[in-house]
Amino acid sequence: MSIKAFVHLNRRIYPVVSPVFTLSRTTSATVISSRIPASFAVEAVPTAPYTTGVEGRVDYDGDRSNESRYRQVAESAKRVCEIIIARPRWESSLLSHFSPSVLFHPTCVCQVLRLLSSKNLMLSLRYLLWLSSHPDAPPADPETSASLLYALADMRAWKAALLAIRTMKCQPDSRALESFLLRLIVNERCARDVMVEAIALVSTHLTHYSVPLSIWNSSLSSSLRSKRTDLVWRLYESMMQAGVSGDASTAGYLIQAFCIENKLDDAYRLLREVSMKGLIPDAISITKLIAEFSKDGNFGKVSELLHLMIAGGCMPDIFTYQSIIQGLCENGKVHDGFRIFNNLKLRGYDPDLVTYTTMIDGLCKTGKMVVAWNLWLEMIGKGLKPNAYAYNVIINGYCKARDLSRAQNLYNEMGSAGLSESIMSCNTMIAGLCMEGRMEEALNMSEEMPNKGIEPDVITYNTLIQGFCNEGNTTEAKKLYRKLFSMGLKPSVSTYTPLIWTLCNEGNVLDAVELIKCMKEENLEPLVCSNDFVVDGFCKVGKVEEAMAWLVNMLENNLKPKKGTINKLLVCLSKNHIVDDLLLVLNNLFKLGYTLDMSVCYLLVDRLCRDTQTQSTLQVEEILLNK
């Protein structure tokens, strides 16, 4: 496009081309014009030609007509562009080619920006930066600023756009800023950090524009979607600084942020506070808080919030009830959950697929497979098509109920329904096979997974390892343990627990201890019961001292051994006539609030009475008294 055409286009779209002729004359002075230094108003343009004598300098003749002045400035702008494009380090020399009155003429600035942004956005940014280092330089007019900002937004050059705004030489009007911010918020690919930075920048830098509440709320919502509560708080802080007070939606977003950070008390306090003022956040936010309290088993708060919702005219919906049912099921109150579920239907709510799935899962987990199956049929009867979640729940139920044939039937049915297998469904079936001791089939299934495009994960390996350990097949279990590493996976505590158990069981206590060492090196803390296994194991192979040492270590680390472990150790100590340790352990047994097994008690009394060296009738009495 030729310069002329550009200029022409410019005039057509923006009838007021040259701020120099308009801004200073606008009767209702726009906010923009008031920000343009007075020296750039038309009256201030020097009337006498520049006579500094620098060669090639273009000057400005104040006596010419407006039209010719305009043409001259336009001509200069064109030359400024040529220089900027042609010379790598134009910044240092531009002022020696043009007089400031021309170079910093508002029309010139706008034209240069427009010409540059049509050719090279990077150069227009550099030009803005250069302008910003000259306090006398005027900002571009709102239209030019807007089109530059849009051009940058088109290229998703968000950071560059922010830089442009920060120069203070790019000052689009409110509408342009708003649509820019909206694009920034809606754009999924852009970093949320930039969004927050932009909003904060715009609200603090551009005093002519106040960010509307809708933008604050949208950006809060956007930050929440990516779980970026840090951004939520930053936004809220900027919002407060801007003097904008939030509405019910804002409160809802903050409540959600508190929920994500598990600060339930803060969320609750905020909800109470705003609802007192008559602001009732949306059902989503309150439901999320209810869901958290429900998961925590804090049903007092759940019912309180339900009342608050209803009183505020925000009716709990199926999502709310689903989260309550889930919480009840997870906290051993499946029966109550089921009651609410059935009441829901009576009260005209239609439980959806997720609610059915939650309820069926709760019933399955408590072994109520008949009820679960009836609910499954009811769900299908209502025309709800089970998805992968639903299938996995019921399949898992039958696996745990050791009804593998029904589980497999459902698994096949799921496939026929066009629902593809997943890591979840595979792991579930593998666990079912392991539970039944069908290790070969389980292993086969795991080996088939990659052919289906599913890579076994640490859960797959843990399940298989546990399966083999339960069978006492340590060799296979160890093989899988090594395979896990070779597949680039990281073991978890659950990888080790069954291995330690089986090694201790078969008397390989030292190998078990070695594994515990490995765990610590991987920053994994063994379960307390793994220590019990080790003490048991040492007792089993007759290494009483080692068993004793390990138990003492547990006690020193505040790890509570099981009652059975201590009783077994007592038997072991008494068989080996280690009376002082025996008394020590006995003492600890009582301190931990445990009782002596009857059989162990008889054994100890018998041993202590026979032991001529101790003559400890007193101690025997003590034992009997404590019983």
Added chain:
DNA sequence: CTAGGGTTAG
């Protein structure tokens, strides 16, 4: 896109 919820080992 017009929200938000459910499944595997321990």
